[in-house]
Amino acid sequence: MSRLIVISNRVTAASAKGGAQGGLAVALTAALRESGGIWFGWSGEQTDQFTGHINFTRSHGVTTATIDLEEQDIEEYYNGYANRTLWPLFHYRIDLAEYERDFAHGYQRTNEWFAETVYPLIEPDDMVWVQDYHMFPLGQELRRRGLKNRIGFFLHIPWPPRRLLTTLPEARTLVESLLAYDVVGFHTREWLLSFCDYAREDLGGVIDENDVLTVGTRKVRLLACPIGIDAEEFAALAASPVAQATHDRVHRSAVGRALIVGVDRLDYSKGLEERFLGYERFLLENPAERKEVVLLQIAPPSRADVESYQRIRNTLEGLAGRINGAHAGLDWVPIRYVNQGYPRDALAGVYRASRIGLVTPLRDGMNLVAKEYVAAQDPADPGVLILSRFAGAADQMPEALLVNPHSAEEIADAIGRALAMPLDERQRRWQALMEGVTREDVIWWRKRFTDALAAVAADPPATASAEP
Numbered sequence: 001m002s003r004l005i006v007i008s009n010r011v012t013a014a015s016a017k018g019g020a021q022g023g024l025a026v027a028l029t030a031a032l033r034e035s036g037g038i039w040f041g042w043s044g045e046q047t048d049q050f051t052g053h054i055n056f057t058r059s060h061g062v063t064t065a066t067i068d069l070e071e072q073d074i075e076e077y078y079n080g081y082a083n084r085t086l087w088p089l090f091h092y093r094i095d096l097a098e099y100e101r102d103f104a105h106g107y108q109r110t111n112e113w114f115a116e117t118v119y120p121l122i123e124p125d126d127m128v129w130v131q132d133y134h135m136f137p138l139g140q141e142l143r144r145r146g147l148k149n150r151i152g153f154f155l156h157i158p159w160p161p162r163r164l165l166t167t168l169p170e171a172r173t174l175v176e177s178l179l180a181y182d183v184v185g186f187h188t189r190e191w192l193l194s195f196c197d198y199a200r201e202d203l204g205g206v207i208d209e210n211d212v213l214t215v216g217t218r219k220v221r222l223l224a225c226p227i228g229i230d231a232e233e234f235a236a237l238a239a240s241p242v243a244q245a246t247h248d249r250v251h252r253s254a255v256g257r258a259l260i261v262g263v264d265r266l267d268y269s270k271g272l273e274e275r276f277l278g279y280e281r282f283l284l285e286n287p288a289e290r291k292e293v294v295l296l297q298i299a300p301p302s303r304a305d306v307e308s309y310q311r312i313r314n315t316l317e318g319l320a321g322r323i324n325g326a327h328a329g330l331d332w333v334p335i336r337y338v339n340q341g342y343p344r345d346a347l348a349g350v351y352r353a354s355r356i357g358l359v360t361p362l363r364d365g366m367n368l369v370a371k372e373y374v375a376a377q378d379p380a381d382p383g384v385l386i387l388s389r390f391a392g393a394a395d396q397m398p399e400a401l402l403v404n405p406h407s408a409e410e411i412a413d414a415i416g417r418a419l420a421m422p423l424d425e426r427q428r429r430w431q432a433l434m435e436g437v438t439r440e441d442v443i444w445w446r447k448r449f450t451d452a453l454a455a456v457a458a459d460p461p462a463t464a465s466a467e468p
């Protein structure tokens, strides 16, 4: 079995229980533990001058190798191009996207630092797997340094429609850089097709019936491959002592009311404003039930150096305050808004105590909270998942109550329907969701992608390793 070299901006080897890590960190830790190898990326730390010094650590069965970045790189690469330019654009928010040449240069320069530093760590038989939008040009930079290994790329966010992507001044360079990879993966067929649209229309690419894209002499296998969670592990976490204690605490605090839970990084793509308004609409339209519910929104702050994130934080504080001010009574506040992250085992307990999981991003590559909510439920008395039809996860989860997250009416109706749903229907829906979450789990995802990467090497026509 080839070693795996995973390269991503953030490197957080995750313990089963600990920390407030996102699903991606947990997924990659599980993948690396199985295959061996190295997880390389940014330490999250700043240094006065970039030295290329690599800090190796071994944690939870995974070797991590990280480098520090200079302030200007962090500003232009991470806060700039990654989070002010690509993130909003790829989430269809060109109104928030900032197009600055300095950001583009800093992004390219930092990717060159990454390539320069990781290149000597890669052995001839390793498979290299680059993750996410921070690192589009990395494969090309590795090829420029002579790397012949199989290199895959996986995008964890949506791929925008062509007409939006063409607003990015570097769109063509960026897409061409992806031709250096052997396999490029997306969570859904929708994102894959948007990518194909650009490749066909703007690069003159041809896509065959096996989703192999040909542009000039380059062939790239495209793959729609939705990431999953470690469902069994998460279900076990939900039965852990910490989860149990958290469950009991949260359950007691609801004093017999139905708990509705949302857990999201504080990000404008998560649809939190629209969610609060949908919930308020439910309160207004259902005076008899309004004091029977409480919304617990957990939203740890994220990317706080970026202005659009500061704005959404202010907006939500104002909105939560207004809704609570307008509707609260002596012994009830409708929204508990918590700007703090919690460890996964505690979250599992919160999910299990909640009658409704409200997951309504305006646009999301996948969304693993939806899957974790399902995995944490009590089979005898499961809650109901309300899910945005614009989350990648919706493709695999048709038994959830699917809603348009822009519509307060649809959110309000779905809350009413979930609260009234009889036990047998809740069980039937949950059963189907849980089967999918368990079958298409993180190991399945990892295997599908790495199998596709390994197959490329065994099939020379699809593996031209020359520079594009």
Ligand SMILES: O=P(O)(O)OC[C@H]1O[C@@H](O)[C@H](O)[C@@H](O)[C@@H]1O
Pocket (backbone or CB within 6 Å): 010, 022, 024, 132, 133, 156, 157, 302, 303
């Ligand atoms: O790393 P950040 O900026 O805190 O964001 C958290 C994560 O957000 C995810 O949605 C991205 O796809 C990840 O790549 C990223 O790590």
